[in-house]
Amino acid sequence: MFKTDDYWEEEFVEYNEKELDSIYFDNCTFLRCDFSKSLIQNSKFTECKFVHCDLSLAVLKNCVFNDVTFENSKLLGISWRGCEEPFEVQFDACNISQNSFHLLDLRQIKFVNSLIRDTGFEECNLERALFDNCNLEQSVFIKNNLKKANFETSKNYLIDPKQNDLEKAQFSLPEALSFLSLLPIKIK
Numbered sequence: 001m002f003k004t005d006d007y008w009e010e011e012f013v014e015y016n017e018k019e020l021d022s023i024y025f026d027n028c029t030f031l032r033c034d035f036s037k038s039l040i041q042n043s044k045f046t047e048c049k050f051v052h053c054d055l056s057l058a059v060l061k062n063c064v065f066n067d068v069t070f071e072n073s074k075l076l077g078i079s080w081r082g083c084e085e086p087f088e089v090q091f092d093a094c095n096i097s098q099n100s101f102h103l104l105d106l107r108q109i110k111f112v113n114s115l116i117r118d119t120g121f122e123e124c125n126l127e128r129a130l131f132d133n134c135n136l137e138q139s140v141f142i143k144n145n146l147k148k149a150n151f152e153t154s155k156n157y158l159i160d161p162k163q164n165d166l167e168k169a170q171f172s173l174p175e176a177l178s179f180l181s182l183l184p185i186k187i188k
Contacts, residue, residue, distance in 0.1 A: 065089050080104060151175070
């Protein structure tokens with residue numbers, strides 16, 4: 001379906017490509033597109049928006065996502081490690097379950113109204129990240145910089161303060177009590 005390797009200010013509706021190779025998208029919108037199980041490689045997305053799209057199980061290799069927003073989209077089972085910098089994305093009302101964010105610079109990333117279930121955040125820079133009204137059930141945080149990150153309105157997180165830098169991170173009760181479950185104590 002993609003006939004050239006460079007698109008600017010275009011809208012793509014209900015595309016279902018399974019391979020995107022060396023394509024540059026600038027200020028494009030993707031509506032109800034199905035890129036599930038796609039191979040997306042050597043491609044760049046700048047100031048793009050994905051709305052009601054499915055990228056589940058997509059394989060990302062040498063891709064750039066710069067100022068990209070995902071809204072009401074399904075992104076299951078994605079490893080974002082194949083992305084290059086700049087990596088600046090925002091998720092709003094998305095299902096981001098079973099994803100892997102490993103060794104990524106995610107400073108000031110925004111996760112809003114999203115299900116982030118069984119997802120791994122390992123050795124990431126999540127300084128000033130916003131997790132606004134997200135469900136983080138069974139997600140894992142290992143050796144991350146979470147300085148000034150905001151989890152105030154999110155739930156079901158389990159973050160080990162011994163394995164993550166939580167300086168000035170924001171949490172709220174009763175969810176912050178999850179920290180007690182990581183201590184070798186009994187609470188009655």
